Amino acid sequence: MTLPPPPRPSLRILLRLALLLVCLACGDDRALAHAALLETTPADGAALAAAPAAATFRFNEPVSVAAVGLVGPDGATVDLAARTDGPLVTVPLPALPAGGFALTVRVVSEDGHPVASTLVFTVGPVDAAAAPPVAAVTDDPARAAAAWLARFALAAGLLIGVGGAVVAVLADPAAPPAGLMVRRLPSLGAMAAVAAVGLTGADALGLPLAALVGPAMARTWAAGAATSALPAAILALLAAAGALLALAAPSPVRRPLAVAALAATAAAFAASGHAATAEPRWLARGTVAAHAGLAALWLGALPALHRSLGDAAAPAGRRLLAAFAVAGPAGVGALATAGVTLAVLQGAVTAEALVGTAYGQVLLVKLAVVAGLLGLAAVNRWRFADAAGRDPAARVGLRRLVAVEIALAVLVLAVLSGWRFTPPPRALAAAPVTATLADPTLPATEAAAATVAVAPGRAGPVALALVLPPTPDGAPPLEVAVLLAQPEAGIAAIRRPAVRDGDRWRVPDLVLPVAGRWTVEVRVLVTAFEERRLAGAFTLR
Amino acid sequence: MRTLLLSASFLVLAGVSGASAHATFEVKEAAAGSTYKAVLRVPHGCDGQATLKVRVSIPDGVYNVKPMPKAGWTLETVTGAYAKPFENHGTTVTEGVREIVWTGELADAHYDEFVFRGSLGKDLAADSMLYVPVVQECANGAERWIQVPAEGQKDSDLDYPAPGIRIAPAKAGH
Structure with missing residues (x-):
């Protein structure tokens, strides 16, 4: 069998360069979102x-x-x-x-x-010295490490393990069982998905890692099962079972089982994670599924490729190589497109969001490793793919580089599992900024301070809410006005009346046009003749 | 002699505040323990609207306040207890006028003055400022000349400074 002739070198270089550039902005998403x-x-x-x-x-x-x-x-x-x-x-x-x-x-x-x-x-009246009790914040490093490990194992198990089984079966339904890695990883992924349910429960309740098996076990797992970790775990179990059955089943049902396992893998990733809940929801979920499915095919092809290159006599190996050479660029292009879409939905497309947030930094590291992976794939294709069908030396070289590619793929999964702990920029942008406003004529005490919350904490239309200190006689203020200015930028005070809403005062229809430091002054008309002024500042992203 | 002194200080200060469009007192300094004739100058209405009411809040430290009736305006006073009683020629004064309200109409294009008289307490610290919050009410809202400068602020830092007078040291022998 001969390989199809590759495109002219200049075209190939351009194509790969374009892919690399596109992928520099792409993102995947298995992290969990943070409600603000x-x-x-x-x-x-x-x-x-x-x-x-x-x-x-x-x-x-x-x-x-x-x-x-x-x-x-x-x-x-x-x-x-x-x-x-x-x-x-x-x-x-x-x-x-x-x-x-x-x-x-x-x-x-x-x-x-x-x-x-x-x-x-x-x-009621509280002694100033008797500070309110502060709830203990349980931040357990062991639980965090376990959560990262579970996510990493889940990603590796589904993308490399299930993906590997799917590719092996699709490439050759009659082929002998796949390698050890492909046979073991799906089970690992399934176990990790189940562990993730308990870990999410422990995280949600603020309990240590030991709560997964201790007396609080029932409560912990029930809390985890109430989250989207449960459907994700069920789908991961189905994907793993489908993949293992596809490897073991008689030939006629292998392909349908493999396709079902691939679909379950894609659905498992779309069931949970903050990319899946970005708006619009249908687009986010569909894109996550496509991104995960394509990633499973790509990463799954690597172990199959590695194995087939070790067996000079296997015709399936050459077929796989040929299929990989043809489908690779298109697949990577689709993967990158899905990744870019997700990055846009997650709000991670500005330089500030990429460099300035932990989420963006994880994305950048991931992209750097993915770029290395793609570069290696390009080298493989240029240098070895043509010759590997015939030349044993080229085959050995190619096999070695595929092993490096697998290592890089594992590294990508390890990196993106870090998203478990980083809210996406869109969640950060939705978070309000708050500031404490003090009356300069009064001694600085908690009781005399007001708080202002601006949501979302970025330039544009915002909702501004004020909580004012109680008046001495408990009577509500007659009027409240808010003055917002950016003296450094030459923006003179924007004066807006505030409207009372329960225990808050709100400024409706407020647009703060630029990011940066805004000074805020609140004028509270306590009586017809008495005004209190409270001042402070906040910074919009 | 006092009139001369006050006039002189007025002339000195007039240059500073003459261009101001704020509500101000014609005489900007008075001694603690003296009787002060306040001439409140109202330069304009509220955003082009006519002034329908002028309300003056009498601050602590001022007693025996008597407003001057004004043709075309109804005069009302609100009385109440002083924060601290005053000794006035042997009698203790515990309550009196705390707010003056003139109701009438002053077009935005016109200027007018509102007059009252009161005694300044002997305890008022020399060189301190005594602020008298004033509110102009119009059909569309109010202009509230009630802002008092915080530490380090000047009247000119404020949008609606309350009219104020500087307290000169009490003269001996009065």
């Missing part, structure tokens, strides 16, 4: 005259509640129930005595990332 807490009622740090009947937490996207704990003045934690309505979580509170309280809500966003938020407030 927009605001709470009562406000964080509020000093309330009377005990509130309920507390609410508003997030930027729909969430499900894993656990709610209230730490009272006595330091004891009480577990509470919560109602969820899309992005709004309402926690009915029991009758509270006077004192400081810390209410911690652990939620999981639709894409499976747990977020813990603590709201601190005081009820």
Whole structure:
């Protein structure tokens, strides 16, 4: 069998260069999203005259509640129930005595990332020295390492393992069983996917790694099963089972099983992770599935290629090589297109988002390794692919480079598993910026300070909410006006009236046109003759 | 003699505030313990609208306030307790006028003055500023001359500074 003649070298170089450039901006997404807490009622740090009947937490996207704990003045934690309505979580509170309280809500966003938020407030007259208790933040390095490892094993198991089985079967339904790696990795991926359910539960509840097997086991796994980690695990199990069956089954059903395993792999990646929940949802999920499916075919082809190159007599090896040479560029092009689409949906397309966020840095490292992988693939194709069909020396050289490619692919998966811990730029951009405003005429105390929250914390249309310090007689202010300026940029004060909304004052229809440091002055008309001015600054991204 | 002194200080200060479009007092300095005749100058309405009400809040440290009636304007006062009683020639004064309200109409194109008289407490610190918050109410809202400069601020840093007077040291023998 002869290989099809490759395109002219100049064309080939251009093609590969273009692919590389496109891929420099591409992204994959297996990280879990971080819902951003927009605001709470009562406000964080509020000093309330009377005990509130309920507390609410508003997030930027729909969430499900894993656990709610209230730490009272006595330091004891009480577990509470919560109602969820899309992005709004309402926690009915029991009758509270006077004192400081810390209410911690652990939620999981639709894409499976747990977020813990603590709201601190005081009820009634509280001794300034008796600070409200602060809920312990459990940040367990062992749990984090296990979460990364599970994600890495899941990605390797599905993309290289299941992908490898799929490619082996599709390339030659009659071929003998694939290599050890391809036979073992799917099971590893399936186990990792199951472990990820428990790890997500432990993360959501803020419990240590030991909670996966300890007395809190049932609660931990139940919390994990309530998240999108469960459907992802079920699909991963199906993918692994399909791949192993495809390798073992009689010839006629091998191909359908392989295709089903590939579909389950793509669906497993689309079921969870923050790329899958970017808006528009259908596009994000479809693109993640396409990206993962193509990646599985590419990465899966590497072990099959490596194995076939070791066996000079195997005609399937040459066929695979030929198919890889032809389908490779188109496949990589489609993979890159899907990656770019995801990067755009995730808001990771500006230089600032790429360099300035942990998410972007992971993406850059991943792209660097992917670029190396592609470069190696290009070298393989130019130098060896033509000759490998006939020349044993070229075959050995090619085989060695394919082994390096596999190592690089594993490295890519290790890097992108770091997304487990980094919110995407779109989530960061949605997060509000807050600032404390002080009255320069009063001594700096907590009670005299106001807080301002601007959401989203970037230039453009924003919602501005103010929480004002209580007035001495408890009467609400007559009027509140907000003045926003960027003196350094020559933007004179934009004056807007604020409208009362419960315990907050809001400025409707506000557009802050540029990023950077904004000074904010709040003028509170306490009585007809008395104005309080509070000043501060915040920085928009 | 005092009139001469006040006039002189007025002349000195007039140059500073003459161009101001804020509500101000004609006389900008008075001694602690003296009787002060406040001439409140209202230069314009609220964003082109006529002024319908002028309200003056009497700050702590000022007592025995008597507003001057004004033709065409209804005069009301709000009385209340002083923050601290005053000793006035042997009698203790604990309450009096805390707010003056003139109701009428002053076109934006016109200028007018509103007059009241009051005693300045002996305790007022020399060289301190005494601010008198004033609110002009119009059909479309209000101009509130109520801002008091914070530490390190000047009146000119403020959009709506309250009219104020500097307290000169009390004269001995009064």
